[in-house]
Amino acid sequence: MGQAAAALDLDIALRQGTFQVEAKITAGPGLTVLFGPSGSGKSTLVDLVAGLKRPDRGRIAVDGVPLVDTAASLWLPPHRRRVGYVFQEARLLPHLTVRQNLLYGRWFARRHLAPDSPTCDSVADLLGIAPLLNRRPAALSGGEKARVALGRALLALPRILLMDEPLAALDEARKAEILPYLERLRDHAGLPILYVTHAVAEVARLATTVVMMDQGRVRAIGTPSTLWSRPDLMDLTGGTEAGALLDAVVGLANGDGLFALDTPAGRILVPHLPAHLGPGSRTRLRIPARDVLLSDRPPQGLSALNVLPGMVDDVREDADGSRVVRLDCGGASLLARVTRTSATALAIAPGQPLWAIVKAVALDQGS
Amino acid sequence: MIDLGFGPDEVAAIQLSLKVAIWATLAALPPGIAVALALARGRFWGRDLLNGVVHLPLILPPVVTGYGLLLLMGRQGWLGKPLSSLGIVFAFNWTGAALAAGVMGFPLMVRAIRLSIEAVDTKLEQAAGTLGAPPLWVFATVTLPLMLPGVLAGAVLAFAKALGEFGATITFVSNIPGRTQTLSGAIYTYTQSPGGDAGALRLVAVSVALSLMALLLSEALARKVGRRLGGVS
Numbered sequence: 001m002g003q004a005a006a007a008l009d010l011d012i013a014l015r016q017g018t019f020q021v022e023a024k025i026t027a028g029p030g031l032t033v034l035f036g037p038s039g040s041g042k043s044t045l046v047d048l049v050a051g052l053k054r055p056d057r058g059r060i061a062v063d064g065v066p067l068v069d070t071a072a073s074l075w076l077p078p079h080r081r082r083v084g085y086v087f088q089e090a091r092l093l094p095h096l097t098v099r100q101n102l103l104y105g106r107w108f109a110r111r112h113l114a115p116d117s118p119t120c121d122s123v124a125d126l127l128g129i130a131p132l133l134n135r136r137p138a139a140l141s142g143g144e145k146a147r148v149a150l151g152r153a154l155l156a157l158p159r160i161l162l163m164d165e166p167l168a169a170l171d172e173a174r175k176a177e178i179l180p181y182l183e184r185l186r187d188h189a190g191l192p193i194l195y196v197t198h199a200v201a202e203v204a205r206l207a208t209t210v211v212m213m214d215q216g217r218v219r220a221i222g223t224p225s226t227l228w229s230r231p232d233l234m235d236l237t238g239g240t241e242a243g244a245l246l247d248a249v250v251g252l253a254n255g256d257g258l259f260a261l262d263t264p265a266g267r268i269l270v271p272h273l274p275a276h277l278g279p280g281s282r283t284r285l286r287i288p289a290r291d292v293l294l295s296d297r298p299p300q301g302l303s304a305l306n307v308l309p310g311m312v313d314d315v316r317e318d319a320d321g322s323r324v325v326r327l328d329c330g331g332a333s334l335l336a337r338v339t340r341t342s343a344t345a346l347a348i349a350p351g352q353p354l355w356a357i358v359k360a361v362a363l364d365q366g367s
Numbered sequence: 368m369i370d371l372g373f374g375p376d377e378v379a380a381i382q383l384s385l386k387v388a389i390w391a392t393l394a395a396l397p398p399g400i401a402v403a404l405a406l407a408r409g410r411f412w413g414r415d416l417l418n419g420v421v422h423l424p425l426i427l428p429p430v431v432t433g434y435g436l437l438l439l440m441g442r443q444g445w446l447g448k449p450l451s452s453l454g455i456v457f458a459f460n461w462t463g464a465a466l467a468a469g470v471m472g473f474p475l476m477v478r479a480i481r482l483s484i485e486a487v488d489t490k491l492e493q494a495a496g497t498l499g500a501p502p503l504w505v506f507a508t509v510t511l512p513l514m515l516p517g518v519l520a521g522a523v524l525a526f527a528k529a530l531g532e533f534g535a536t537i538t539f540v541s542n543i544p545g546r547t548q549t550l551s552g553a554i555y556t557y558t559q560s561p562g563g564d565a566g567a568l569r570l571v572a573v574s575v576a577l578s579l580m581a582l583l584l585s586e587a588l589a590r591k592v593g594r595r596l597g598g599v600s
Contacts, residue, residue, distance in 0.1 A: 108500060
């Protein structure tokens with residue numbers, strides 16, 4: 001939208017019983033994921049932005065508009081904040097039809113209507129809920145409810161969209177229904193989104209920026225590929241499931257029916273591509289650390305498709321005694337998990353050139 | 368009214384009973400909803416006291432409630448005297464019968480409405496708030512519609528109670544045929560007079576029919592509301 005102000009500027013403290021939340025976050029446009037284990041304070045932060053909770057001290061501004069500032073005794077009640085909140089349980093009004101739910105916030109947003117504001121029909125088309133307009137929420141599936149909740153928030157013309165694990169209650173097929181809409185929203189609507197999740201797949205698919213939360217505090221803020229290559233964050237980014245996230249551009253299929261994905265670490269070939277990814281589209285792929293083998297010379301006579309050269313820049317001992325090795329591959333990072341024995345045998349140390357053999361690549365299958 | 372062999376005093380008693388019960392119910396609804404809201408959602412000093420006072424008519428002998436009304440709202444009562452100078456008279460008037468019936472039905476109404484308010488998911492109200500609706504609007508468009516089944520149930524209970532009220536009414540406004548004599552009063556009069564059995568039975572049948580109709584009507588309404596809310600029906 002071109003403002004100089006950050007999409008979200010937050011610096012707050014709140015004590016709830018023995019749980020203390022303290023966070024300072026500045027996020028730009030796009031989709032900001034609040035990531036962390038349950039009880040890390042993610043939902044509390046979203047509730048603070050929405051005004052459903054009050055901070056003990058601090059301030060929150062969205063697009064430069066202050067919503068709360070304890071130093072200035074400023075407090076906007078939720079209904080005057082213009083935040084679109086998509087709750088995990090959808091929270092549709094059961095006594096109203098889908099159309100009435102969608103238009104519920106319209107009256108209050110009438111002063112902010114612009115010629116290019118979304119209309120009930122355009123949102124219904126975008127979210128594929130046009131055939132449901134006259135139904136009541138009780139007659140909708142989980143995925144349909146989630147889409148109506150999203151449409152309802154959009155039609156209230158919010159300054160920011162807040163989404164608290166909107167997909168957590170849905171099965172894989174229903175998630176696949178909604179993810180494309182979220183991507184479209186992120187890329188085309190110019191609406192900042194604050195998104196709570198603890199699913200790495202959703203981070204890989206959606207996040208512009210990730211705020212890593214742990215025990216009520218911000219541990220790190222950065223792009224997914226940066227944070228997922230940091231061994232010091234591995235307790236949060238996945239433990240034994242840890243792995244690197246690489247930005248990739250889809251290339252053309254080669255003659256053998258393999259698809260090329262160009263990443264900063266090099267070209268990676270995969271046998272299948274999800275239907276939503278055409279040549280030229282951007283995606284992220286996840287390379288689990290346990291699916292990466294290391295070799296101290298260029299491997300030969302291997303069936304593996306993907307071998308990437310790199311330089312060790314960090315070795316860390318994990319809780320179970322195995323070593324997590326970070327390789328710098330052309331500026332991007334790859335993580336590999338090896339046993340202590342192998343680490344000793346290869347004498348792995350920072351600065352050493354190694355070859356990473358990638359056994360498996362997890363690519364978001366649109367599901 | 369269709370002539371079913373009712374005498375003029377009987378017709379008057381039936382009409383008066385309906386009038387009294389309808390007015391008692393309608394007049395009790397706004398304060399009933401307000402008190403139920405205060406009890407369900409309010410956090411204030413004296414909440415338990417208010418709860419106790421509201422329930423008094425349920426546990427006191429009806430005669431005591433009627434006598435209390437007489438002291439408070441009678442022609443010489445603390446409130447009745449200033450009100451009668453404004454032309455509002457409850458004593459020995461059908462309005463007094465409605466007041467007594469309303470007071471007696473009030474605790475039943477408040478209990479039913481309070482339960483329905485406590486069943487309303489405050490998360491839905493929060494969601495409506497984030498969509499820009501100010502609190503009063505949220506109450507009118509979310510809370511009130513969702514508590515409607517309880518309001519209906521409370522109104523029917525209060526109506527049925529008002530239709531059958533006897534003790535407080537006869538104490539407060541007496542049992543004057545054509546003026547303050549309701550169905551219950553008329554039945555009582557019949558049972559006190561020799562040869563009144565036939566008349567008492569006639570009115571008992573009317574009383575049963577009216578109560579059943581109210582109950583069936585409320586069930587039908589509740590089903591309709593339930594369907595609208597998407598519950599199983």
